[in-house]
Amino acid sequence: MTAEIRTSDGELLSIKLKKVERRRRTTAFLLAAPLLFFIVFTYVIPIFQMLGRSIDNVQMNEFLSETHEVMQAWDGSEMPGEDVTSTFYYELKTAVENKYHGKIATRLNYEKGGFTSLIKKTSRKLKNFDENANFLDQFIDVHKKWGDIEYWQALKRGTDAYHFRKYLTTFDYEQKFDGSIERIPEKLRINVTLWLRTIFVAVGVTFCCFILAYPISHLLSVLPTRYSNLLMICVLLPFWTSLLVRTSSWMVLLQKQGVLNDTLVSLGFVADESRLELMYNMTGTFIAMTQILLPFMVLPLYSVMKTISPSLMRAATSMGATPFHAFRKIYFPLTYAGISAGSILVFVLAIGYYITPALVGGAKGILISNRIAYHMQQSLDWSLATAMATVLLIAVLVVYWLYNKIVGIDNMRLG
Amino acid sequence: MMNSKKSDFVKFEQVDKSYDGKELVVKGLDLDIAEGEFLTLLGPSGSGKTTTLMMLAGFETPTNGEIYFDGRPINNIPPHKRGIGMVFQNYALFPHLSVYENLAFPLKVRKVDKSEIEERINKTLKMVSLTGFENRMPAQLSGGQQQRVAVARALVFDPKLVLMDEPLGALDKNLRESMQYELKHIHESLGVTVVYVTHDQGEALTMSNRIAVFNDGKVQQLSGPNELYETPVNSFVASFIGENNTFTGTVKEIASGSAKIETDSGETIVANPIAVSSSGEKSRISLRPERVSIDPNEQLENKFTSEIREIIYHGDHTRVRVNLLGNDDFILKVPNASSDLKLNVGDKLDLGWSSHDCRALDY
Structure with a gap:
């Protein structure tokens, strides 16, 4: 039986302790609060709103709410009945009157090509409709596509409030109107190629950074401070230069008439007519990204290596280990934390890299992020863009989660 | 000392060492260390004692002169082929390996077979009274225990010569004193040759057979603790000791x-x-x-x-x-x-x- 412990003024110790702790935590929270609110309102909320667009179709659902309602009873196996067509007619008429039929056309066009012209033509002819005759026949009279059942199936599907079909598109799959999921025709497939290429480039760049950064980090960690500071500045120099400037410099260096090719030709390594294709392909993306991301590998490696006492290697060799054996069994295992921290940083940055592949990548060197930008800015299929972005975000979070499970996020240090 | 033991088991012959080409850290060092002896290199910091030890271990190369170990010149033998055990100032235990694995490291390198490794580790851990600590990680040990592991690791492969670089420097006073006796007893029971570096005169006087007092890159006096204290040969030794x-x-x-x-x-x-x-x-x-x-x-x-x-x-x-x-x-x-x-x-x-x-x- 343990007696309750009280403080000198008679309060219960556990309660008193909580009070004191609470005050400390409140202070800590208040210190972090401004930044927290800033991040939540300018970053977290907008991002989740944006990501929500990948499944959100609420507006369409409202525009054609009655049609959607009525169509639930239609199984899609044969042409829709008059209940469906008449409801659609009246709702489309309202849309034309309120001038939002254009949005409906654009949105339905994502479900099935040809819908834009179909809706536009139908809207123009809507005033000629006889509201007492058969609507389906009149629709078909305006445009023969209305006789194709797939357009009605697309209309049904296109008015659902929420859907996950963009995620299928992200991986080059589509849902047929009969509900089956199939890969899209081979000549249209691009996303899976880009995903695989992105992962390949991210892994490859991480590996190249590791190979280049390991020896230099080691050197940094053993040099006397005045030399290591100078070398550290060289490593960090890229951080102080704009990303665009750095990428453009790589264009100057790597292009066919660029510095690197000129040098190789003048040294006689490469014939003038067969200059190397170093840009607008994967090679360019690889080289430029490796250089730009190198500091993110050097810093964590350096901070871990700095803590490894040189006497450990000496101890190992004094016990009879060859320098290589000592490195493999002692030094290298002690740098795992740095390797993993550097690798995850470089990998995560590389997997979402945009500007560099856009500028030096060409068609063969673009990555998934460039495709997301394309859908945001050119095709305007924001749902698809955000679906891809969501997949990318989840992939990164999974990598972080794995890292935290295996290594522990606390082991990440940068200096 | 027995007659069969060599009086010049380790021999420094006219050894000079300079790091920067301007100043000599060790000047014309002549030093014979007898087999089975506990010799301490004592001196203030910067006196060249640690450099001398590092040259013997092979981590530094003499600028001039030759070092002999068991009759062989060793200037051109890399540290891992010298077979000299070493205890470092900050213990240098491998933080990612358990006590057992730390001790097994020098044996595995020597391709000793498993059963013998276990036997030797048990024996050595018993000697430093750490039986039962095999699976602990170095970070889970106190300073004194880490020190014992470091000593055990330097002894477990039966080297003929063990070097110790201020091994007790990081311990508190009481622990340091008890470790001094313990090291002395280990030395006496194994008969291994020990070269010990310290700047603590009390430590040197307690443990050593002979003490070499270093100052300014030179051995000022080389004698037993007794003579060193009672009959210093110059004013540096007189003021440094006692x-x-x-x-x-x-x-x-x-x-x-x-x-x-x-x-x-x-x-x-x-x-x-x-x-x-x-x-x-x-x-x-x-x-x-x-x-x-x-x-x-x-x-x-x-x-x-x-x-x-x-x-x-x-x-x-x-x-x-x-x-x-x-x-x-x-x-x-x-x-x-x-x-x-x-x-x-x-x-x-x-x-x-x-x-x-x-x-x-x-x-």
């Missing part, structure tokens, strides 16, 4: 075994000429506090009167600082058992000492 009262003066008369020296204050002290040979030379006279008698009855060559300046109680003894012959920092040690003496600041006190205990050294 407590020491000094007077400076000029030699007036010199005969065998005694010299008359006039101190700077004008009195004459009869001293034992160690590093002076002719009259007119400047000399520094060294006298251990415990060699001074208070109110001397017997016939002593040197008798003077002093004035008490400060009395400091030290538990087992009292230190009395007096002014004697112009020296304001003359220290006396009075055992507290005989404290029938009434001491007060400002009192006069008669002091005396034998000329034999008072050594006239270099200036």
Whole structure:
């Protein structure tokens, strides 16, 4: 039986302790609060709103709410009945009157090509409709596509409030109107190629950074401070230069008439007519990204290596280990934390890299992020863009989660 | 020492070492270390003792001269082929390996088979009283335990020579003292040759068979702890080892075994000429506090009167600082058992000492 412990003024110790702790935590929270609110309102909320667009179709659902309602009873196996067509007619008429039929056309066009012209033509002819005759026949009279059942199936599907079909598109799959999921025709497939290429480039760049950064980090960690500071500045120099400037410099260096090719030709390594294709392909993306991301590998490696006492290697060799054996069994295992921290940083940055592949990548060197930008800015299929972005975000979070499970996020240090 | 053991098991021959090409850290070092000996390299920081140890371990290369180990020149043998065990200042335990794996490392490198590895590790851990700690990680051990693991790891592969670089420097005083005895006992029971570097004279005196006192890149004196304390050969050794009262003066008369020296204050002290040979030379006279008698009855060559300046109680003894012959920092040690003496600041006190205990050294 343990007696309750009280403080000198008679309060219960556990309660008193909580009070004191609470005050400390409140202070800590208040210190972090401004930044927290800033991040939540300018970053977290907008991002989740944006990501929500990948499944959100609420507006369409409202525009054609009655049609959607009525169509639930239609199984899609044969042409829709008059209940469906008449409801659609009246709702489309309202849309034309309120001038939002254009949005409906654009949105339905994502479900099935040809819908834009179909809706536009139908809207123009809507005033000629006889509201007492058969609507389906009149629709078909305006445009023969209305006789194709797939357009009605697309209309049904296109008015659902929420859907996950963009995620299928992200991986080059589509849902047929009969509900089956199939890969899209081979000549249209691009996303899976880009995903695989992105992962390949991210892994490859991480590996190249590791190979280049390991020896230099080691050197940094053993040099006397005045030399290591100078070398550290060289490593960090890229951080102080704009990303665009750095990428453009790589264009100057790597292009066919660029510095690197000129040098190789003048040294006689490469014939003038067969200059190397170093840009607008994967090679360019690889080289430029490796250089730009190198500091993110050097810093964590350096901070871990700095803590490894040189006497450990000496101890190992004094016990009879060859320098290589000592490195493999002692030094290298002690740098795992740095390797993993550097690798995850470089990998995560590389997997979402945009500007560099856009500028030096060409068609063969673009990555998934460039495709997301394309859908945001050119095709305007924001749902698809955000679906891809969501997949990318989840992939990164999974990598972080794995890292935290295996290594522990606390082991990440940068200096 | 047994006759079969080599007296020049390790031999430094005219070894110089310079890092920057301007200054010699070790100057013309000649040093023989006998087999089975516990030799301490003692000196202030920057005296070249650690550099000497590192050259023996193979982590530094002599700029000139040759080092022999067991009769072989080893300048061109890399550290991992020398077979010398080493205990480092900060223990240098491999933090990612357990105690067992740390100890197994030198054995695995030597391709010792599994059962023997286990046997040897058990034996060694028992020797340093760490049985049962096999699976602990170094970070889970106290400083003293880490120290024992480091020692065990340096001994587990039975090297003929073990080097220790200030291994007890990071421990607190009590632990340091008990580890000193423990290391001494391990050395005695194994008969391994130990070269030990420290700047702590107490440690050196407690543990060593012989001590090499380093200063300014040179061995100032190489002898047993006893001689080192009682008969320092120069004023550096006298001041570095133990407590020491000094007077400076000029030699007036010199005969065998005694010299008359006039101190700077004008009195004459009869001293034992160690590093002076002719009259007119400047000399520094060294006298251990415990060699001074208070109110001397017997016939002593040197008798003077002093004035008490400060009395400091030290538990087992009292230190009395007096002014004697112009020296304001003359220290006396009075055992507290005989404290029938009434001491007060400002009192006069008669002091005396034998000329034999008072050594006239270099200036």
